[in-house]
Amino acid sequence: MEVKSRLELSKVRIYGIIAVLTVTVFALGGAYLGVLADRSSLKLPENLVFEDFSVNVNELINTIAVSGTGRVSTTPNQAILTFGVVTQIQGLADKECKTHELIEDYKTHPYIANLIRGGKTVEYSGDIIHEGGISMVPNLYTNGFLVAGTAGSLVLNNAFTFRGADFAIASGIIAAEAVIKAKEKNSFNEETLSIYRQLLNQSFVLRDMVTFKKIPRALENQRIYTLYPELLCKAFENVFTVDQKPTKKLSKKVKEAMRGKVSTFQLIRDGIKMVRAL
Amino acid sequence: MSTKEKLTLEDRLGLNRYEFDEESHIKVDEELCKTCEKKPCLFVCPAEVYTIVEDKIATNHENCIECSTCIIACKRIGNGAIEWYCPRGGFGISYRYG
Numbered sequence: 001m002e003v004k005s006r007l008e009l010s011k012v013r014i015y016g017i018i019a020v021l022t023v024t025v026f027a028l029g030g031a032y033l034g035v036l037a038d039r040s041s042l043k044l045p046e047n048l049v050f051e052d053f054s055v056n057v058n059e060l061i062n063t064i065a066v067s068g069t070g071r072v073s074t075t076p077n078q079a080i081l082t083f084g085v086v087t088q089i090q091g092l093a094d095k096e097c098k099t100h101e102l103i104e105d106y107k108t109h110p111y112i113a114n115l116i117r118g119g120k121t122v123e124y125s126g127d128i129i130h131e132g133g134i135s136m137v138p139n140l141y142t143n144g145f146l147v148a149g150t151a152g153s154l155v156l157n158n159a160f161t162f163r164g165a166d167f168a169i170a171s172g173i174i175a176a177e178a179v180i181k182a183k184e185k186n187s188f189n190e191e192t193l194s195i196y197r198q199l200l201n202q203s204f205v206l207r208d209m210v211t212f213k214k215i216p217r218a219l220e221n222q223r224i225y226t227l228y229p230e231l232l233c234k235a236f237e238n239v240f241t242v243d244q245k246p247t248k249k250l251s252k253k254v255k256e257a258m259r260g261k262v263s264t265f266q267l268i269r270d271g272i273k274m275v276r277a278l
Numbered sequence: 279m280s281t282k283e284k285l286t287l288e289d290r291l292g293l294n295r296y297e298f299d300e301e302s303h304i305k306v307d308e309e310l311c312k313t314c315e316k317k318p319c320l321f322v323c324p325a326e327v328y329t330i331v332e333d334k335i336a337t338n339h340e341n342c343i344e345c346s347t348c349i350i351a352c353k354r355i356g357n358g359a360i361e362w363y364c365p366r367g368g369f370g371i372s373y374r375y376g
Contacts, residue, residue, distance in 0.1 A: 089318070089322050089347060089350065089351050089354075089355070090355065092318070092321050092322050093316055093318035093321055093322060093351060093355045096321055097321060098321050098326075099321070099322060099323070099324040100287045100290070100324050100325070100326060103324075104284040104285060105284075107284075108283065108284050121285060121290065121293060122293060122374075122375060123293055123294060123373065123374060123375045124290035124291060124293055124294055124324075124343070125294070125343055125345075125371075125373055126324035126325065126343045126345035126347065127345055128345050128346055128347050128350065
């Protein structure tokens with residue numbers, strides 16, 4: 001009995017590591033279509049201690065096999081916690097999974113429910129995050145208008161960090177500089193405001209987006225969310241399981257798990273694609 | 279409202295502050311919608327604005343939390359039947375907590 005529980009523990013631990021990895025990928029894993037965030041705001045007791053919210057929600061997400069992640073942010077000076085689930089629109093439609101049920105599943109998950117105990121839901125909202133990268137950035141200026149921040153799809157998911165706030169601040173500052181330059185000429189038409197795009201091109205905002213332009217396509221690959229974590233779990237499950245039959249080498253076990261699901265060629269191709277994009 | 283119990287969608291939407299507009303800001307082209315097999319709007323909308331009533335899509339624009347997910351989902355996955363505009367000035371949802 002004890003042996004069994006220990007085996008299960010090792011399984012859980014490995015699963016945890018994979019889940020964390022996949023979570024980070026999801027956080028950035030912008031669907032080309034954009035990602036939907038579904039949020040609830042909770043009012044929390046004043047004496048709340050902000051414990052570790054870097055939660056592994058993949059257990060929940062994986063049960064319905066929709067790629068996504070949980071996220072938590074706080075509001076300064078207020079005991080308000082905003083938390084939500086980010087999922088790919090394509091995944092929701094394919095799995096016929098309802099977004100508003102997903103957030104409640106997340107909120108009532110024993111781990112999360114314990115962290116936010118005593119809290120009270122005060123608002124419910126939704127957002128769309130455009131994670132299409134540089135190819136999704138629209139025209140950012142026209143006669144009398146400049147577009148900054150998320151409105152201009154200036155959001156970057158490079159599979160490790162998810163950036164938007166810093167881009168919003170930087171593009172706002174650059175927009176102000178562009179307006180000052182336009183004011184010097186006392187003309188606010190498309191031609192004079194095109195300096196905004198030039199300044200953005202020189203800044204870290206668009207340069208970073210160009211650097212990671214291949215990421216959105218690479219993260220569209222559904223195999224990295226479902227098949228590969230499953231394969232890894234299966235392979236390690238075999239590694240840590242001891243019975244009275246003759247055992248095999250790790251490489252053979254991995255091959256066994258892969259059989260019928262993905263070819264070695266495909267696996268290498270996906271790997272190269274991912275490494276190139278990152 | 280303990281955090282351990284699931285809230286229904288109605289409960290959650292009831293917490294939001296809306297200024298209801300009688301005129302709908304969402305239009306659905308019925309002909310295009312009829313031929314759409316996937317109907318992604320039924321699943322992606324976080325406020326369940328789109329439901330099926332008597333084999334037709336019915337919209338409940340008063341629930342809308344203005345995330346505009348339906349436009350993209352309908353255009354890219356569905357048939358592009360949904361036309362969504364921002365509600366008129368002064369109407370729609372107003373978020374108090376960001």
